[in-house]
Amino acid sequence: MSNATHDDETLGELDALYLRRAIALSAEARRRGNRPFGAVIADAHGRVLAEASNRNGESGDCTAHAEVNALRLAGPLHGREVLAGATMYASGEPCVMCAGAIFWSGIRRVVFGIDAVSLRRFRGAVGRQQDLELSCRQVFEASPQRFVVHGPCLLEEAAAPHEGAWET
Numbered sequence: 001m002s003n004a005t006h007d008d009e010t011l012g013e014l015d016a017l018y019l020r021r022a023i024a025l026s027a028e029a030r031r032r033g034n035r036p037f038g039a040v041i042a043d044a045h046g047r048v049l050a051e052a053s054n055r056n057g058e059s060g061d062c063t064a065h066a067e068v069n070a071l072r073l074a075g076p077l078h079g080r081e082v083l084a085g086a087t088m089y090a091s092g093e094p095c096v097m098c099a100g101a102i103f104w105s106g107i108r109r110v111v112f113g114i115d116a117v118s119l120r121r122f123r124g125a126v127g128r129q130q131d132l133e134l135s136c137r138q139v140f141e142a143s144p145q146r147f148v149v150h151g152p153c154l155l156e157e158a159a160a161p162h163e164g165a166w167e168t
């Protein structure tokens, strides 16, 4: 995974800290019966604005992805100027819905753990577990604003909570 190595090198100390927190949240989500995804939003000064995990299983809400849940917490509390300087840390590469939500939030920097292609190895061949084969970068490239995206990062750590999590 040469990409992972490359992007790991671009991570700052706080980036690694918050991505690891998002990964820890992904493991927590799994323990509570959800798909293993977590997200942390931090502002330009490294202050955490929100953190959340996937709640699909608990809530029955198919939109309850970690990134969307974190945005729903951060949005009402912080202005768009704050979010414009913020970073979304996601344990897994944001899906098309979450990439769209990140676009609408004004957040323009994303750091993610396991990439969508690697995730598909865990999702297996079960139809309802298949995702839309569009990377978050393709969504962001369609934006009139410039995004900075780092990922996959800490791939092995980010993949660990997915081991055996997609068999049902």
Ligand SMILES: [Zn+2]
Pocket: 065, 066, 067, 094, 095, 096, 097, 098, 099
């Ligand atoms: Zn999503």
